[in-house]
Amino acid sequence: MNDLAIAANGLRKSYGDKTVLDGVDLAVPTGTVFSLLGPNGAGKTTVVKILSTLVTADAGAIRIGGHDPAADPRAVRAAIGVTGQFSAVDGLITGEENMLLMADLHHLSRSEGRRVAAGLLERFDLVEAAKKPASTYSGGMKRRLDIAMTLVGDPRIIFLDEPTTGLDPRSRHNMWQIIRELVTGGVTVFLTTQYLEEADQLADRIAVLNNGRIVAQGTADELKRLVPGGHIRLRFTDPAAHRSAAAALREVVLTEPRLPSDGGDPAEEALSLRIPSDGSQRELRSVLDLLDSAGVEADELTVHTPDLDDVFFALTDTTDIPGQAGQPKETVR
Numbered sequence: 001m002n003d004l005a006i007a008a009n010g011l012r013k014s015y016g017d018k019t020v021l022d023g024v025d026l027a028v029p030t031g032t033v034f035s036l037l038g039p040n041g042a043g044k045t046t047v048v049k050i051l052s053t054l055v056t057a058d059a060g061a062i063r064i065g066g067h068d069p070a071a072d073p074r075a076v077r078a079a080i081g082v083t084g085q086f087s088a089v090d091g092l093i094t095g096e097e098n099m100l101l102m103a104d105l106h107h108l109s110r111s112e113g114r115r116v117a118a119g120l121l122e123r124f125d126l127v128e129a130a131k132k133p134a135s136t137y138s139g140g141m142k143r144r145l146d147i148a149m150t151l152v153g154d155p156r157i158i159f160l161d162e163p164t165t166g167l168d169p170r171s172r173h174n175m176w177q178i179i180r181e182l183v184t185g186g187v188t189v190f191l192t193t194q195y196l197e198e199a200d201q202l203a204d205r206i207a208v209l210n211n212g213r214i215v216a217q218g219t220a221d222e223l224k225r226l227v228p229g230g231h232i233r234l235r236f237t238d239p240a241a242h243r244s245a246a247a248a249l250r251e252v253v254l255t256e257p258r259l260p261s262d263g264g265d266p267a268e269e270a271l272s273l274r275i276p277s278d279g280s281q282r283e284l285r286s287v288l289d290l291l292d293s294a295g296v297e298a299d300e301l302t303v304h305t306p307d308l309d310d311v312f313f314a315l316t317d318t319t320d321i322p323g324q325a326g327q328p329k330e331t332v333r
């Protein structure tokens with residue numbers, strides 16, 4: 001069993017009469033990626049701020065790299081790196097100067113600072129841009145520089161608060177690669193993200209935060225098993241074929257009103273059928289057999305297996321989305 005890089009028990013935090021964290025427990029083994037998911041305002045950034053000594057908790061026991069942030073914030077700060085939603089990069093100076101500034105903050109000697117900065121600029125593919133003002137960098141380059149700056153102090157635990165928000169898919173994949181390499185090097189990563197796919201790709205364990213509490217915690221696969229199974233979706237262009245199929249499949253088909261925010265074309269949706277299914281060959285065959293015996297052919301057949309989106313919508317309330325108050329994304333399966 002790994003040592004815990006991050007351990008928190010019974011974290012509580014209120015601002016005025018608003019309870020932001022209402023008894024949060026977290027355990028992150030050394031050398032793993034832990035992802036905290038939650039809707040906007042769930043309290044993710046507050047957790048990161050507390051664990052990284054920027055804010056004090058009202059209650060709870062915390063250990064970061066074995067140190068208590070309340071009793072020994074310096075030891076915690078020496079062990080961690082934090083890359084927040086708002087970058088530490090100074091746009092007025094060059095990438096290299098930003099790096100050297102960090103080296104100074106970490107009390108590295110001039111020559112050591114230059115060596116570390118050069119190595120990290122190389123590693124993050126910023127050598128060509130190093131002498132240009134950081135304000136001229138793309139979003140992805142700024143984010144890479146931000147992480148490179150975080151690594152100057154060689155932290156063993158890194159907090160990444162929404163590291164890929166606003167990045168294009170290529171930059172996002174580059175960032176994922178960087179995170180994987182950090183973990184291969186033994187670093188522990190605590191990641192908050194709005195992208196469920198990101199947690200799915202990177203995290204060893206995921207916790208879902210909602211209304212100040214952890215409502216589920218586990219591996220991506222464990223979380224996916226918490227929500228009802230997937231479904232087969234059939235689409236038709238011919239209303240008569242749709243009617244025949246609905247009659248043939250009436251025992252198994254799901255009558256499911258689409259939610260306004262699902263964004264599908266209502267006319268198209270009206271010609272769709274959903275059949276709860278585990279996506280197995282046996283279930284697919286029985287649906288196809290029923291369609292065959294009714295003499296109808298679907299224009300499109302897709303198999304939907306539960307993903308983290310389903311988990312997220314099932315476990316977090318969505319009261320801030322008009323038309324979706326308190327409902328999961330898919331009402332029935």
Ligand SMILES: Nc1ncnc2c1ncn2[C@@H]1O[C@H](COP(=O)(O)OP(=O)(O)OP(=O)(O)O)[C@@H](O)[C@H]1O
Pocket residue numbers: 015020038039040041042043044045046047
């Ligand atoms: N300094 C503060 N004073 C008062 N309220 C605060 C403060 N910081 C955070 N909050 C409130 O605490 C709640 C949680 O905020 P937090 O930033 O932790 O959420 P989040 O999950 O990170 O959200 P997002 O995904 O939008 O960044 C919000 O309702 C926010 O308004």
